[in-house]
Amino acid sequence: MALAHEGWVVAAGDDMFAQLTPFTKAAGESGSAQGKEWAALALGETHGVGITADGSVYQWGDDMTHGITRMVALETLVVAKVSLGSEHYIAVTADGGLVAWGRNDVGQLGLGKATPGAVSKPKRVRLPRVIDAIAAANFTLALTDEGTVFAAGDNTDGQLGIGSTNNAPAFASVALPVGIAIVGIAAGASHVLLRDFDGSVWAAGANRHGQLGLGTSALGRAAKFPSRVKGVSDIVAVAAAGDSSAVLDASGRVFTWGAGARGVLGQGSLADAPAPVAIAAFTASMSSIALGPSALFAMEAESGVVWACGSTSHGQLLLDEAVVDDGTLVPMETCKDDTGGNDTTPPSAAAEDVAK
Numbered sequence: 563m564a565l566a567h568e569g570w571v572v573a574a575g576d577d578m579f580a581q582l583t584p585f586t587k588a589a590g591e592s593g594s595a596q597g598k599e600w601a602a603l604a605l606g607e608t609h610g611v612g613i614t615a616d617g618s619v620y621q622w623g624d625d626m627t628h629g630i631t632r633m634v635a636l637e638t639l640v641v642a643k644v645s646l647g648s649e650h651y652i653a654v655t656a657d658g659g660l661v662a663w664g665r666n667d668v669g670q671l672g673l674g675k676a677t678p679g680a681v682s683k684p685k686r687v688r689l690p691r692v693i694d695a696i697a698a699a700n701f702t703l704a705l706t707d708e709g710t711v712f713a714a715g716d717n718t719d720g721q722l723g724i725g726s727t728n729n730a731p732a733f734a735s736v737a738l739p740v741g742i743a744i745v746g747i748a749a750g751a752s753h754v755l756l757r758d759f760d761g762s763v764w765a766a767g768a769n770r771h772g773q774l775g776l777g778t779s780a781l782g783r784a785a786k787f788p789s790r791v792k793g794v795s796d797i798v799a800v801a802a803a804g805d806s807s808a809v810l811d812a813s814g815r816v817f818t819w820g821a822g823a824r825g826v827l828g829q830g831s832l833a834d835a836p837a838p839v840a841i842a843a844f845t846a847s848m849s850s851i852a853l854g855p856s857a858l859f860a861m862e863a864e865s866g867v868v869w870a871c872g873s874t875s876h877g878q879l880l881l882d883e884a885v886v887d888d889g890t891l892v893p894m895e896t897c898k899d900d901t902g903g904n905d906t907t908p909p910s911a912a913a914e915d916v917a918k
Contacts, residue, residue, distance in 0.1 A: 598612075598614045598615075598620075599614060599615040600612050600613070600614055600615070601613050601614060601615050602642075602643055602644065604643075604644045604645050604646045605646070609621065609622065609623030609646065610622050610623050610646070611633075611644045611646060611651065612630075612644075613641055613642075613643070613644060617640050617641060618632060618637075619632070619633040619636045619641050619644060619653070620632050620633065621633055635663075635683055635684050636653065636661070636684060639653070639655050639659075639661065639684075640655055640656040640657070641653050641654070641655055641656070641661075642654050642655060642656045643694065643695065645695055645696050645697040646697055647664070647665075647670060647697035647698055647699055647700060647701075647702070648665070648699045648700055649664055649665035649680070650662065650663070650664030650665045650666065650670050650671060650697055650700075650702070651663050651664045651684075651697060652695045652696070652697040652702055652704075653684065653695075654692050654693070654694065654695050657691075658690075658691030658692050658693065658707065659686060659687075659692065660672075660686070660687040660689050660692045660695055660704055661684045661685065661686055661687070662681070662684065662685055662687055662702070663680075663681050663682065663683060663684040663685060664680055664681060665680050665681075665700075666680065666681050667700075668700050668701075668715050668716040668729050668731075669714055669715050669729055669730060669731025669732070670697070670700050670701050670702050670714060670715030670716065671685065671687070671702070671714070671715075672687050672702055672704075672712075672714030672715070672730075672731070672732060672733040673685055673687065673731070673732070674731060674732045675731045675732075676729070676731045687704075687733065689704055689706065689712055689733055690706045690707070690708060690710065691706055691707045691708075692704050692705065692706055692707075693705055693706065693707050694746075694747060696747055696748070696749045698715075698721075698749035698750070698751070698754075699716070699751050699752070700715055700716035701713065701714065701715030701716045701717065701721060701722060701749070702714050702715050702733075703747050703749055703754060704733065705744060705745075705746075705747050708743070709742075709743025709744050709745065709758075709759065710735055710736075710743075710744070711723075711735070711736040711738070711744050711747060711756060712733040712734065712735055712736070713730060713733065713734060713735075713736055713754075714730045714731065714732060714733045714734070715729065715730065715731075716729055716752075717729050717730055718752065719752040719753070719767045719768035719784045720766060720767055720768075720784045720785060720786035720787075721749075721752050721753055721754055721766060721767030721768065722734065722736065722754075722766070722767075723736040723737060723738075723754060723756075723764075723766035723767070723785075723786070723787060723788045724736060724737055724786070725737045725786050725787055726786060727784075727786060736756070736766070736788060737787050737788070738756070738764065738788055742758050742759075742764070743758060743759045744756045744757065744758055744759075744764075745757055745758065745759050746799065746800050747800070748800040748801050748802040748807075749802055750767075750773060750802035750803055750804055750805060750806065750807065750820075751768075751803075751804050751805060751855075752767050752768040752805075753765060753766065753767030753768050753769070753773045753774060753802065753805070753807070754766050754767055754788075754802070755791075755800040755801075755802050755807055755809070756788060756800075757797050757798075757799070757800045757809075761795055761796040761797045761798070761811075761812065762790055762791075762794075762795065762797070763775070763790070763791040763794055763797050763800060763809055764788035764789065764790055764791065765785065765788060765789055765791050765807070766785045766786065766787065766788040766789070767784060767785065768784050768805070769781060769782060769783055769784055769785060770782055770805065771805040771806075771820050771821035771822075771834045771836075772819055772820050772821075772834050772835060772836030772837070773802070773805045773806060773807050773819065773820030773821060774789065774791070774807075774820075775791040775792075775793070775794075775807060775819040775820070775836070775837055775838050776789055776791065776792075776836070776837070777792070777836055777837045778836050778837070780836070781836045791838065792837075793817075793837055793838045794809055794811065794817050794838045795811065796811045796812040796813070797809045797810065797811050797812075798810055798811065798812050799850065799851055801851050801852060801853035802853060803853045803854050803855050804820075804821060804826075804854075804855040804856075805820050805821035806818065806819070806820035806821045806822075806826050806827060806853060806858075807819050807820045807853075808827075808851050808853045808858060809838070809851075810848055810849075810850070810851045810860075813847065814844075814846070814847025814848045814849065814863055815840050815841075815844070815847075815848070816828070816840070816841045816844060816848050816851055816860050817838040817839060817840050817841070818835065818838070818839060818841060818858065819835040819836065819837055819838045819839060820834065820835065821834055822834045822835060824856045824857075824872050824873040825871050825872055825873075826853070826854075826855075826856060826857060826858050826871065826872045826873075827839070827841075827858070827871075828841045828843065828858050828860075828871045829841065829842075830843070841860075844860070844869070846862045846863070846864065846865070847862070847863045847864070848860045848861060848862060848863060849861055849862065849863035854872070856872050856873035857870060857871070857872030857873060858870065858871050858872055
């Protein structure tokens with residue numbers, strides 16, 4: 563799923579739990595979401611959340627009807643971003659607040675203690691001013707305006723980067739070297755990537771498939787403290803999903819590493835990569851990247867063409883013809899409306915949010 567210009571939504575892939583249904587109905591049809599101007603989207607395996615231009619927050623998908631439901635509990639807040647984990651939600655408000663709700667069995671909400679049942683009402687979390695947050699599988703990252711990263715929840719593989727493998731039911735600061743200010747965060751299933759002010763990338767957590775990018779010698783060894791990823795510099799964007807990682811540098815080059823299953827690394831093979839490898843197939847500079855558990859997307863800076871690779875099992879690459887999941891990159895030229903009607907999937911759609 564991607565958010566395009568003027569609030570349009572591009573949606574494709576598995577819809578077993580109606581996580582895409584609101585965006586595939588015709589405008590005006592009962593439950594349709596096309597009549598709204600969307601400002602931000604977040605999609606999980608079975609459900610989704612979106613913010614409209616007027617600041618309203620809606621949810622859809624798992625355990626709900628095939629329409630969308632407004633989240634009344636958030637009506638008094640101005641929400642800037644929402645992120646979904648496996649079964650928990652995190653929202654960043656316009657004033658830098660952090661709100662959490664959902665499953666909290668390993669402390670992923672960061673409320674101070676783990677609880678066996680779900681937290682049904684959004685709770686404010688006490689942290690310094692937050693500018694970004696990610697709800698990963700069963701843990702959460704929060705980035706403050708001072709460049710500090712806080713983490714809470716499952717820490718089985720040291721993915722919180724706090725120097726231990728103990729779960730953290732309250733937010734703890736990630737143990738970075740003194741003087742390192744973080745400006746970008748990303749999280750996979752059990753690893754994290756942190757981009758600092760100087761364009762370096764730091765990684766912590768599981769490394770079974772080389773998803774930390776620390777080289778062959780570190781393969782299989784989890785990192786409880788963030789380690790700097792060598793071989794990449796001047797990084798302007800980081801992305802992580804499943805056991806794979808991707809970054810974009812200032813010159814428009816894309817590097818990938820980690821699990822190569824389903825061809826998600828874009829290297830023309832299914833092999834894992836324990837260290838960063840530039841995607842040689844790109845001949846143009848890229849302006850943005852997005853990574854899902856089974857697909858990689860990158861958009862050309864000048865033309866706006868979106869390239870994709872990975873699994874086509876549920877049509878998530880928006881291609882007319884099936885492509886073998888071998889890591890071959892394909893331009894998504896089919897992101898156009900050939901019916902003569904409105905352009906519902908513009909070719910300039912930014913690859914901001916990816917369905918699995």
